[in-house]
Amino acid sequence: MPKPGTIVCPMTGIDLGVAALGRPDETAPQGEAPFVAGSFADEAGFVAACKAARAAGRTNLQSWTPYAVHGLDPVLGLQRSLIGRAVFSVAILGFVLCFGMQYHLMVEDWPIIYSGRPYSSWSLWIVPTLELGLLLGALVNLFAAFHTCRLIPDPFSHLPDPRTTDDRFCLAISTAEAPQVELEAWFHAQGAAEVALFSAEKAKAEPEFMIPGQPAAKESIHA
């Protein structure tokens, strides 16, 4: 039996990944409690801090990096992206629909002898079938990526440190897991270059903190 909320392909039994589209936003800190965010100047220190946080039993984590750090997903306990299954399913659907459309139009709706070929020239329909199926797959791929990454035009970026799109690696831990002071001390012990208190609400209220060179949250920076 499939899990509640999932949609399974009737032919292959594979989870279509539709449930993943409705998952809570993994790209923003969860819950009401603010996060303590530590910025690291290099990838190695950041990955070590992530491992240490998980080893210490922290589960409500979030991270921001300037590029994809390979090997971070298992450290942070992230699952494999299910976009692939959604795209595969839609591409198969596109193949079936396009092939069916050609069969209907060329054989049933208005059969015409064309270049002496039979009405049902299935081998000649492969190209439109392939092209349309892949096009649908590409469209679903992009919009699934937009949806799962929560990408919509937004005048402000809600980052704990604007340099995370440049040269900083940032790890945030919810204060629901440990007191703020304890987390700040922990980040310093891990070698964080800067530590700050961060919440998504605060970021929305104070867009000016995004100016390059300005600290992320002025009142609790410990350089």
Place this chain on the structure above:
Amino acid sequence: MSSFTAQKITDDLTAPIFRRPSLAWVAGFLTSFALMHALVIAVAAYVWGGYGAFGVNSTVGWGNDIASYIYWIGIAVAGTLVSSILLLFRQKWRTGVNRATEAMTVFAINIAGLFPLIHTGRPWVDFWLIPHPNDLALYPQFKSPIVWDVFAITGYATTSVLFFYLGLIPDFATLRDRVNPKLALNLGFVSIPIGKLQRMLYSSLSLGWKGTAANWRHYERAYSQFAWISTPLVIGMHSTIATLLAVSLVPGWHASCFPPYFVSGAIFGGLAMALLLLVPLRSAFKLQEYITLDHLDKLAKIMLGVGSIVTYIYAIEFFSAWYSESQFEKGQFLYRLFGGHAWAFWLMLFCNVVCLQLFWFKRFRRNVWTLLFVAFMVNIGMWLERFNIIVLSLEHDHLPVNWNHYAFTGFDYLLLAGSFGMFFFQFLLFIRVAPIVAIAEVKQTLLHKTNHHA
């Protein structure tokens, strides 16, 4: 230990966008903008006076427009090779050149798309290209390669644009977070808030990208899937165009080697265009550390490989014509050697075969002037190749009574020159708006390795 840091990479790659445009850029931009209007004039003359504005006649119905169409499609194909096929083969060096070649793909394909629309003769009824029933409830004939072509181009162009944009999103976010919002251009009577406008532009284009672990996980998945989708699309697309010719009975077209011939020729010509763009670009923007001689060397080696396949197919075409014992095929290929447009054939051989042999030598593959020379010659050669295939085959078909000569009109020259103007106009505009080397991908390639070695 590498000398690269994330900060340095960001600074180097965003510098061309945030500094004032150079005189060379302004000159190039204005020239290409002016040249683009040649295309506008040619299209206006054609819409006003009909298809007779161009040099086509009752025998050679496919002329400059179709030759240029296949040429520009070929340019686009090489971009997908670098962005998708090399990604699937895990060639990390592609990160130095993939953005420029992807941009080349997108700009070449939109120019290529113009030519079939012009070629229809009545562009105001081009909506019939979209498969829908006519007044008799009759649909397009899906058994025809002409209809396949519409699907192929539409699918490939759309996917290329989506892939290109997805790759740009993290870099737009980097630009968004580096804009100085207080930057303004004071003209005395008015102050233009350039910083705020840039901020608005990059915020909109980056779609609120955050770069969280979950973001990157989904992003990388989607990015690699685009590579999986684009690769069969691009090979299928250019094979479809080749099939469109090969299924006809015209001597010179009716050959089963056309699909691999067209795909390898497209990669060959496209890589030549990529070199033609990358070599000046790396010097103008001081990107020699990112687009290195190693990159150019590798591109030249791929060119040599696919160029050798193209040379082999040139020989095979002649061998097949001789071996087939078909007088029409033999006549066609003798016409190419000694006919009215023989100069085009011999010049093509010189550009695509003779000049290419320089790439057997390492010192020529690593010399920017030789690279530019060969790339320039191959671009000429590849356009001539399409001219030979399309025009010369039609000029000399089965019936001597049909034989006719094709000649460019002034509007043909304007159309061709204008297409180059439009291409360089778009490319020059793009390099001032977005990083021409993929920032996030280069950081991952250079720094990830550095950290692990450290």
